[in-house]
Every structure is written in C-alpha cells, then in structure tokens.
Amino acid sequence: MGRFAQEFRSLFDKQYRRAFRNLRHLPRMDYRFVIDAGANRGAFTDAFLRLHQPERVVLVEAIPELALKLHERYAGDPRISVVAAALSDRIGEAKFEINRSEASSSLLPIDPRNSGWFGRDLGVAHSIMVPTTTLPEVMKRENLERIDLLKLDLQGAERFVLSGGAGVLEGVRVIYTEVFFEQLYAGAWLFWEMNEFLSGRGFKLCGLSNIVHAADGDLVQANATFRRATLS
Template sequence: MGLIMAFCRRALKLVRLLFHSTFRTGLRYGVAASLENRPVMRSLQVRSVIDAGANVGQFALLMRHFHRDAVIHAFEPFPSSAAIFARLFAQDRCVHLHRHALGMAAVEADLHVSRRADSSSLLPISSSQTVFAPGTEEVGVLTVPVRRLDDVLSSADLPRPSLLKIDVQGGELDVLKGAEGLLPHLDYIYVEVSFAQFYQGQPLANEVIDHLQARGYCLTGIGGTAQDRQGLIVQADLLFSRLQNQ
C-alpha cells in the first residue's frame, strides 16, 4: 500500500508540473519544482529571494512561477548541482548564482557529499540520517568556500519585501548567524528545521526558533513536513515574518 501511495503522489506531482510552462521548462533539465512549498509560498508578495541551499533549482523555479520579476540570489556549493542550476536559469537575468556555501565565517570547509546530492552537508552525516533516508550515506568529502551572507549581499541587492529560504542540511543556524547585518532588511525567513539530529552537531528546531524570535520574527506558517517510520514529524519547513515594529 505504501508503494502505491508513493507512486500516486509522484504521478500527481508530475501532472501538476506539466500543467505550467515554467515547471515544464524545469523538467527539461531534470528539475522538478518544489510543489510541497506551494501552499505557503503562493500567498507571499516578495520582490527578492535568497535561496540558501539551492541545489538544482527546485525552490527557485517555484518562486519564479509565482514572482516573474523577483530578483533571486541562489547559493549552491556542490559543483554538479550548481551546473544544472546555471543551465536552467541561463536566460534569466534576474537570477544570480553564487557557487559557495553560506555560514557564519568566511572559510574553506569540508562538504560531506551524500550519495543523494541534496542531502550533502557541511556537517558529518549521522547514522540517524541514513536510517531515516536510506541511500543518503556519505560517499566523499569536497572542500568548498563558505561565506557570510552579509558579506556577499547588501540591502541594496534586495528589493523589499524580501525572503530568505534556508535548506542546508543542519547548517541553518550558521547561515542565520552569518546574516545578522541583513536581518533588518529580510521580511520573511523560510527555514527547514529538524526535531531529531540527522547531522553531527546539528542545532534542533527549538534553537532556530528561539534565535529568530529573539531577532523580531514570529512563526506565521508551516510548509512541507517529513515523517519517520512511526509517523512522527521529524522535519518541517517553517515560515517566519518580521514583526512590524521591529
């Protein structure tokens, strides 16, 4: 029954992707827009997007569908994923690809490469991750540049309202710590959080939530979630909005 349900979900997603020209373009490059984020993203009015952990462009493609003229700054350190992203958006002058990771300091760091590229992380992959998602074990290590977000972009690069999306496999808090100078200019933050530790040293959901609330953001939406084999939610995409008086 589980396999049948999974097949039906994939088939339904494919039908939805084929329905829109922007998504069909992505499929030509093997990129399926992240429709799981559609309910929480389509109501936002944004003029600029920072895509931290862009992978091959799944989220950027979704945002381009909703916001035709938005400026998108995408960050992806893994070479093969960045190459696909670059080809997909080669004709889009409002999309800027930065081929490095984001963190709290400008350094060269080890990227722990997963068998599934989108599970790669600057943190070592734990056994909990490979149990939760078989086929995501580490297959190599690659040295990549890491930069602070507020060293790369300024408020002048980000027409408002602005959105920062973070999906970096355990490094979410480091990205936020490297964006302190930009936070006053970011209206929304959409971040993947975990309730279980899948990467060694990974901050859990409560730490990310506390960090953002202390800086004038409130939780205003929940996007996609992931469950373990017992049906417990172990990951979620959370939308935070900056309070008006902050």
C-alpha cells in the first residue's frame, strides 16, 4: 500500500490510524521477515499487521504466561510463530525480574530511581528463571536468512542481543528499538552507546519517536529507528 493510500485510509479507520501514527517513522519498504522481541501482549505486531503484509513474523517473549497467550492468540495465523524465551547473548537460562509494572520487566536490574522518574512504583515484584536464546539461534530455528525489521523492546537487554548477534546484523535491514537517555537499568546501553555500536556496523539513525520525559521534565527514553545505510 502506497503512502498516500495509507494516509487516506487513516482518515476513516480508527485502529489503522493509531497504528499508522505509532509506526510512521519506519522506512518505506516491503517488510517480509520480522522479529518482534519483547512482544509482551502483541500490541506492536497487531499494529504492524494493520500496515504491512509480512511473510513471517517471529514473536519472542520471556514471561511464560504472556508467551502462552501469544501462542493462543496467533494460533490461526500460519505466518506467525512464538519463541518463549528471553533474547540475549547466550543460549541457556537466566534470572528474569518481574517488576510491579509488568512491561518494565527485564533481564537487568531496574534502577530504583525509575519510581521517581515516572512517579509510580516500578520496583521488583519477584524473579523467575527463564530460557535464553540468541538472535542467530532464532534466525536458524525459524529459517530466516535475513530480517527486514528487528523490533527490540527488552528493557536494557538490547545490548546483549546486538552484541551477541553482531555476526548476523549484516542480514538486518531496519532496527526499531527502545533507547535510554538515563541509566534505567543496570548495565544497559545509553542512546549514544547504541548509536555508536550500530553506526559502526552500517546502520544510520533515521528517527526518534514515543519520546518519554521524567516527572521533572528530563528526557529519559524513546524509540529509535535505525536503517542500513545502503538501504535503497
């Protein structure tokens, strides 16, 4: 669907309009093979499927209950598969912290300052052990030779995924990822560190969206879109 047709449809379809608004910063191209890491309840994939017609979408989710719900939700769609694991830099098992705000759960310890930055309790509720896997392993398991869109919403664990998957990044065309301007999680990359890493591997920053400020007005996080510099 062309850009004009998308904008025209957004005038009449409320759900489509919301999806178009949230994902408008993605480069204009065909997205055939997609990985949604940190899929949570499937909101990103739902929005993406309203705008694009991929051949394959692989959802990766660490929280077992959410992964099961994703399996059930998309069971009737042969394009979609679900990996119940935390995407990281190694295959094995790791402690995963379930925070009081479920969406902030992570492989990394959350900084206690988050509660002050966001004005609500974001502390740890409990921890569980989860299986871990890597980007190369997911690509191998799902028979993906390339990835048109790699979406990362891993609450700081993006560092593990990208560094551990550096050998296959040449097969990735676009990365849509959460970035931090404050140390929200112990050991997480800050924006400039991720930008430096990806620019050194042939990616170019092409957009920032969903910018979030702390209660005091300071910039704390956003979603960043990186595309391969040679992308036509």
